Amino acid sequence: MDHQTDASAARTCRRVLARLRGLRVLGVLSRRIGGIRSGSEGMIYYVDAVGDRILRQQHPSRTRKRPEEPSARFxxxxxxxxxxxxxxxxxxxxxxxxxxxxxxxxxxxxxxxxxxxxxxxxxxxxxxxxxxxxxxxxxxxxxxxxxxxxxxxxxxxxxxxxxxxxxxxxxxxxxxxxxxxxxxxxxxxxxxxxxxxxxxxxxxxxxxxxxxxxxxxxxxxxxxxxxxxxxxxxx
Incomplete structure (x- = not known):
């Protein structure tokens, strides 16, 4: 059984996310999470070109989507x-x-x-x-x-x-x-x-x-x- 600490689990998660970004399965917005009266920080991920292609293979009815950065309001x-x-x-x-x-x-x-x-x-x-x-x-x-x-x-x-x-x-x-x-x-x-x-x-x-x-x-x-x-x- 894997008994990772919270810190090591977080590092593993960051490595996996970085790899997915490198493969363009995921992308990340240039802004960090803020929100109304919020001081939190973090990355906002979206499905990038390769990830979209994978999803369309799994779900043929899915239409092709061009990765675009949404507005701060959205x-x-x-x-x-x-x-x-x-x-x-x-x-x-x-x-x-x-x-x-x-x-x-x-x-x-x-x-x-x-x-x-x-x-x-x-x-x-x-x-x-x-x-x-x-x-x-x-x-x-x-x-x-x-x-x-x-x-x-x-x-x-x-x-x-x-x-x-x-x-x-x-x-x-x-x-x-x-x-x-x-x-x-x-x-x-x-x-x-x-x-x-x-x-x-x-x-x-x-x-x-x-x-x-x-x-x-x-x-x-x-x-x-x-x-x-x-x-x-x-x-």
């Missing part, structure tokens, strides 16, 4: 979603709960036909199903949106309108029995800005009959997982 948003997903798993483990399903955007999207017969696609950042205890049949479902203070309030309300348009079709309810609650996990560069934006969205939702009472949860990004676990089963 990276920050993607990392925030990934961090939140990890938080859900950690919080569930701590509380003895269960994450029944955790689906990222490409798996969480809902395709449907609106009342005019036009095809539509809803794209949540995450779809989460939680059970208070492992094996419970009673599961709470959530569509999760991550906001880092980069969109205007009308844009956020527009996304809420998209959820309500989907709700009115009854597609989700017929397929799963109910409609998930919508969660806004919100942060911004400055704490005061984040608080103001959460308050503005809350007032926008409460001030219109278009949004059902209790259908939306608004929480600080770093508190979202805890908030959902604590509010489990409440309306």
């Amino acid at each position: 990276v920050d948003h993607t990392l925030a979603i990934a961090d939140l997903a990890v938080n859900f798993l950690q919080e569930a483990n701590t509380r003895g709960a269960e994450v029944v399903r955790l689906a990222p955007e490409h798996e969480a999207r809902r395709r449907y036909t609106d009342f005019l017969g036009a095809p539509q696609t809803l794209k949540p950042d995450l779809y989460v199903e939680l059970a208070e205890h492992p094996g419970d049949q009673d599961v709470e479902a959530y569509f999760v949106e991550v906001d880092l203070g980069q969109e205007s309030l009308p844009t956020l309300l527009g996304k809420c309108n998209a959820y309500e348009a989907y709700r009115r079709t009854g597609t989700e309810q017929r397929a799963y029995g109910s409609f998930p609650r919508i969660v806004w996990a919100m942060d911004a560069t400055r704490i005061q800005t984040a608080e103001r934006r959460r308050d503005s969205l809350r007032k926008g939702l409460d001030g219109s009959p278009s949004y059902p009472p209790g259908a939306y949860i608004i929480a600080p990004l770093h508190e979202t997982a805890t908030c959902l676990m604590e509010s489990y089963g409440r309306e």
